[in-house]
Amino acid sequence: MSGLDPNQTQYLSLAIKVGTIRGAAELLGVEPSTVSRQISALEKQLGTTLIERGRKGVRLTEAGDLLAAYLRRQNGELESLQSEFSALQQLQRGTISLSVGEGFIGDLVSTALALFSKEHPGITYNITYGSTKQVMHDVKTDRAHIGLAYDAIPDKQIKTLTQVKQPLRLLIAPHSQYAKLQEPLDIKELTKIPCAILNRGMGIGTLLNRIEGLHNIQFNAVVKTNSIAVLKNFVREDMGVTFLPEFVVVREILDKQIIAKKITVPEFSLGESHLIVRQGRRLPDAAISLTSYLQQHMSTYKKK
């Protein structure tokens, strides 16, 4: 047993409202026979007589009265459902799932996401973070609408909306001995400095590993981690340096906790931020709108 035919219920409602089947038929622009038949069909389906027909029009039976009350209630609920829909479409409500590399979190929430959330206060977010590999998996399996990853590997199932070069910088505590190093930095110098680097599979970690191979060098890795927070603390405590794109530490640079130095070695500039979605997926309106905010934000890095 599913719902009731809206035509039939509409005919019934109007007929009892007007009082006669003919009157209802005229208002609806149909024949009286149509209204009569549809009401009869409804009665047959429900197994109950709904109206008393006779002498001067029609009137509800007790069962019909119950049905009419049910229809009024249902109609109200349907209207509120539709207002929910329009709220979703106008981005007044909705949920967006994001899967991002850890490095994106600080920059993301404090800029693009903050702006978007201010414009659309009703939207809620699911933000998970993980390695580049995990981000791509989340996007491929629809666990996330949008992914932000560093050096996403090309994949047929993944569509990259925007990619922005994000060169790796050398991050140093302001009062560190290494802060005095003059740009341009030689790659040989870098290997001498104690540093913390990300594991492979983290995008950035993969890139560093590639650089080691290409130049046949070995970084002086004091710490290997999969946590960017660890890297930041490592530098702030002046235990050494690390390599991260500048956008990851915009806040720390502003707060003068960390300084960033450019590295002229071209391979350090190969890294890219990728804004990705699943190939062929039709995103919810809210998610689509957010991607444009993210693209705009990312493009500000291009100009630098």
Place this chain on the structure above:
Amino acid sequence: MSGLDPNQTQYLSLAIKVGTIRGAAELLGVEPSTVSRQISALEKQLGTTLIERGRKGVRLTEAGDLLAAYLRRQNGELESLQSEFSALQQLQRGTISLSVGEGFIGDLVSTALALFSKEHPGITYNITYGSTKQVMHDVKTDRAHIGLAYDAIPDKQIKTLTQVKQPLRLLIAPHSQYAKLQEPLDIKELTKIPCAILNRGMGIGTLLNRIEGLHNIQFNAVVKTNSIAVLKNFVREDMGVTFLPEFVVVREILDKQIIAKKITVPEFSLGESHLIVRQGRRLPDAAISLTSYLQQHMSTYKKK
């Protein structure tokens, strides 16, 4: 905006339950194209995408999730509505409107109605009382399903289900001086006794008036009233006698508060109880059932 097409919502519900449109189509015994098209039509009507279609079946969007919840809720309400209907049909619930002459009340509620109510505990009753004229009006205008009146006037719009002769008796207090009168009673004697009689328009009152005219007599009416309760009190207090059918005072006779004497004058036997309904009206099941109880009860008077 009326309700939603039950076909469309059913297709949608099953499709998201099974996970694929083809699976749902197979279960329903229809073609996949049918399911696909109907869901699309539903989306168009609601102005929202409801499912994400793609690679490995279909999945609900946020809007679709809202709709699915709405449908589950609505379905539950529809089921409870149907159980209400069946309760109505099985006389487990319902309302019956009765319009009766005042004289019927005592006998009615203590016998037939009490029995019916015991058999069908869920039924509620609207009981109004009035003159024969008022009862007939209530029945004609559908204010009452069933009418009980004394000497209902023949009418094309009224259908009499049962009529039972209810001769007028002379009612006397047991210890009254008039209690010694011997049957058969002469009509001349009756005019000497102080009595209380009903107004015309009350059926019984009309009959008494007719008798006065036919025999060219005049009752010694100390009290004229439209209240049967007044008549009873008048007799109980031994202020005089009155004329009522026996069924009106069955209780008082059992309690030895009043005694009834037969009157041989044939006109006193003309009165009838009428069980009436409106001509052509289709009564609710509960009311139909009650009429048979009432008919059975009334037939017990025939045998006397």
Place this chain on the structure above:
DNA sequence: GTTTTTCGTTGCACTAAAAACAACAATAAA
């Protein structure tokens, strides 16, 4: 009391909408 009007209903022909059938493009699995 009779006629007239208005009510809901029913039979039949017709039209518009829903369903079946078949072929298609896209995607995941082998």
Place this chain on the structure above:
DNA sequence: TTTATTGTTGTTTTTAGTGCAACGAAAAAC
């Protein structure tokens, strides 16, 4: 690369809803 499965789209067929006309019943008008 091939194969199988998914949802979709033309096209034809079938179904169900609709309009038209006439009917019987009943209230209203005369």
